[in-house]
Amino acid sequence: MLAASPSLFWLPVIPWAELVARYRAGLAEVTPWAIGAGVFVALVSLPLLLPRPVAPRALRVVLLAAVVAFGVTWGFHLLWLGDDAFISFRYAENFAHGHGLVFNVGERVEGYTNFLWTFIIGVGMRLGLSPIHVSVALTLASFAAVILQVDHLAKKLAPWRAPVTVSFAAGLTAANYVMANFATSGLETMFGAALMLAALISALHQRPLAAGVFGILATMTHPDHAIFYASLAVALLFDRARWRGILWYAAPFVFLFVPYFAWRWHYYGDFFPNTYYTKSGGSLYFEQGWVYVAVTVFGAGLFAAIPMAAFGVVRRFRHFLSRYFLLSTLLYTLYVAKIGGDFMLGRLFVPVLPLLFLFAELGARELFAARRRWLAPAGLVAILPVFLAALPVHVIKPIEKKWHIADERSFYLVGKEGDLVPRSLYVQWARDLLTYVVSHDVHPLVAFGSCGMVAYYTKLPLVDIFGLADKTVARKPIERRGRPGHEKIASPGYIVSRGVRISELSIYPEPYSRISEVVIEGNKFYFPVFDNHLADSLRAAPAPFFTDARGWIDRYKAPSDFLEGMSCDAWFMEEYYFSHNADPARLRQTRDKIVRANPALRGLEHFLLVKPEQGAGFSRVRALHLDDPKEGWHADGEAFAEWPSPERIAVQDLVIHHDGPFANSMVPHAGDVGTGRLTSRPFVLTGDAITFVIGGGRNRETLRVSLVVDGQRVRDATGCMSEIMGHRVWRTSELRGKTAHIEIVDEANGGWGHVMADEIEEWKLSRPASP
Template identity: 30%
Template sequence: MSLRAGGGARLRFDLAIVGIGSLALLLYARSFRFFCDDAFISLRYARNFATLGAPVYNAGERVEGYTSFAWMAITALFMRAGLDGVAAAQVAGALSGVFLVASTWWLWTSMEPEHPWVGVFVIAGLALSAPVAAWTLGGLETPLFAALVVASIGVVARVAGSPSRSSGVWAGAAFAVSTLARPEGAALFAVVVIVVAVFAARRPLLRCALADAVLTYSVLVGAFVAWRWWYYGAPLPNTFYLKMSGERPEMLRRGLRYLSLALRDFGPACTVTLLACMLVPARPAGQDAPDDRGATVRRTTLWIARIFTAVMIGYVAWIGGDFLDLDRFLVPLFPLIAVVVGAAACRALELLSPAIPPVALSFSLLCATLFPYAVRQSTTLNQRARAISEPTRADADVEPLGWTALYARRWAAMGRWIAAHAQPDDWMATGAAGAMPFYAGIRNLDRLGLCDAYVARAGEKLSDRPGHQRVAPLSYTLSKDPVFLMIDDAALDAPEPPPRDPYWESKGYVWMVVRLDARYGASPPSWHKFLMRKDRAAALIPEDGVESALTAP
């Protein structure tokens, strides 16, 4: 079956594959019941953007503590339309998941129009990937960036096949948008420029299209950087200054541990298969004419996918990996990996099809690659990720999704408790800068510095864990006069008496333990231990579910 002919039949086939693949991905994503605490940082910016017209964490403070401007702006639009934070992020994630499936299918049919049924396996492998599914509705920009990576490569592959001045402009704009979704989009564009420049050596029209793409990208991204510098006072996001402050050798060791965990999750058989597929040429030598458009599209796509995969793996190691589970930084590579493996399978089909019927070959491909991969993704990896505590994750200092989801719910409940007991001008201070401050609705000092410029650059060294390299000095923390102070931010499974602490009482604070129940969205109930300003804590002593060190013997 060729997708080059039969307009109506082709459209129905395309819509069916994209629809079924998207449905499978979204159903799998829903099964994780996961929403990341860090997503609430961007959502707090989005809420202020939607309601105040200012993309800020605290009103009146211009600090760029989010990673993805595109994601923040999209969720702000949904919140402006009336959705709450979680719903806005999950609608954006679901749409991004559909976009990811559609762009992967579009890239595949551009590259391998003669092999649609192999493309079905490509889409199935993508939809059944646990990391892709988990992060689709996880609240962060991961699915949007992954979709933009694939779509941008699809645009540039078509430009390479049929270059024109207007197509170069569209390609530059696509990569600019991907860079606004995540900074790694700039690395992808650099890879594209190198690869296309090689193919453009003897093609004047392609050189012109590449020049137009570079100019368009430079203008759009340059304008955004100029706006960022003017608005936030720095050429790069605040998160960059924080995350680059760790010790480089230790960060590299952490990054290699992170990649080692990803390879163990991927499995030795899949890893060996992928490495072998990376070496398979776009077409057997001598079968393509030099000016064959299809060959150009295939070669361009595969070389970009291979080089960008290598660049991203090196980059992830260099920045120290991640503390969140299921390969968040590697998810944009999954559709590219699926396309590379699918292309290698097509070459095998072409070599063996004279001797073996295509149906038998397709079934063999399913049994040899997709079935073992899907079983591993849906059983072993899925179960490990859902755990609250899991040894292989602990060894790599990575939080299982089960732990992340649990504490996001607990911190959200604590935020609702604070909202019920805070006054509009109150400050709080916590390193858990996501759900708790989002639901508290008051100003927060991010003690770990993602949303605080001073801490990101001059905070005390804490660790080499990504995003946890610095912490606010106590003098700086107390200068904000926070009413709610999360120094030992402890969510408890059972109540414990709040201790008397002469040191903190001399600073004007007492330990509190509060019970969080269904009134605050906690199910099952939990308890939270924190410091509270003494003058405000005294008024809460009679309240049910609140214990204060002021009443301790």
């Protein structure tokens, strides 16, 4: 894993110039919004410039209703449903059907962090409601609640000399693109923000038990809200009028959160959610996190809101909500920067923005309420730039991924009619699988990265390539920092070992990757292994296109470079087809082809295209165990400085088809940079064949396993550009009685500059093998 940033304030990486240029370009595209924002400012500010600013109650109600209606309409206009939401829907559906809160039935993996949200949707599904409709209704209702809560707080906290007609902050919350963007989405974001604001309002009205309940419910909606819950506890503890209620505030933590946490720890077996491990939550990623913070500032138009909010906090610092806002915002921003932010534009700051707008408004109203009347126009001038936050300026364009961040909405737009199905490539993938696979009563294990929609719509068991719902992938080390939540990827070996039958990722190197392709309605997937039953089901429909492995094997002709080419062809045939299909006739015919191409293997057909076993007259006479010191292996160079490897090296994909510890020239924490040689002690050849498994890079000179006799290399083998190790066999009958040794050599650097070997065994035939 790359070293973390040495500084908490990694500001030089922030692309200030480009952000400014993008914001200026986007600003020119939102003139209608600028006019609307100006009209809103005039309506709410005019009463404040009168000698006795008073607004009739009816007017206040009408204006507030208009703001809420605008916000909800704007949010619904931006309607979208993210793929991550469908991960929760999958959990909720299994819960509703009695399988528990699991992604795949029978696998307890906590691939979500929004327990309360998922539970509510699950209850809705149990009642026969669509999770899409439930989530959209709840997020829109939460958005309306947030607008009303901000207005309520503004009216309670505003100076008496500057009473609120309708809250500036409520209007900004309704109009702000980041806020309205998460007024749908299917995610828990807005729901959690509404719960935390409810906690603040309860605390303001000196109802500590209710405040504690809402704060804990927010934390159970998303763990990040624990920062806000704890910050409110500190603010209450140091408030003279409220500190006596701290035990009531803490009671829900003891009697609600602790039992919940104990249950989830017992149920899933991990202290943290699986997503914590997926995102390496304990690591530092400040260099990306500060970029995320900066992009949010520009994307939400917060240039003027931040200094105005700071002024509001200073002016009202004696109020416990000011101290809460200051503490929680500083801690939370540092936390967001530490974890690298998020890949969704602005999402993590949705709980912060309403209060930021609120304190910006309070700062302006302090100027309005000043005894010196000339400061009232100054307050108006100060508040005008804050309304930049109402303009939907796109610093990241639709369908763009910039600085590892995207406006996710643009990838998952939803029509406003019917079942609200997202217009997404992943929905099309799900439909293809339903039409051409599931409809034929075939339910294979599949592997996808953006897996929510595919899993929810197909109901197929699924391996999450990015690891949110997979413990093994989640615990891989991060090799290279990148887009948060997308830095760990299931390896080809892991996908094969899980028994996956259709994968989004290619498993094999070229040219075998093309052979394993399956194209359905123009969408390309891959067969990790060729399953005859699945293939026959797909052949029944006209749309899927794939290479039938049986026909390819039957038409196979040996390449000219036998030692490398045919060895890898045989590896692919065994791994892709023969290890997973009982086809003795085709196995026998293919072995005959190989022997005709290489007569030296005649009599050794028993070892071709299968795992070597005793039988056909062969018995094992020697096994050169790599993990046994008595075998006398000797290592030179840094490549084999730490051997045998009990498992893959930290920077390496999962290695499969070895038996226990094996030889591996990958260098811990450095990868393919090392070179070296591993040599066995001399031994006398007494058998007719040597078998072993080999993997890694492909080069017979620099990456090889060799049999050395009398100082000369007499047999060589190399890998096939894969961590899926494959079997090899050498004839040694003509070398019986000679002294030999095995050497495993890595003289390569760079990509795939490593070699692996294991299961080196010598075999003897009870009757002489044919020459």
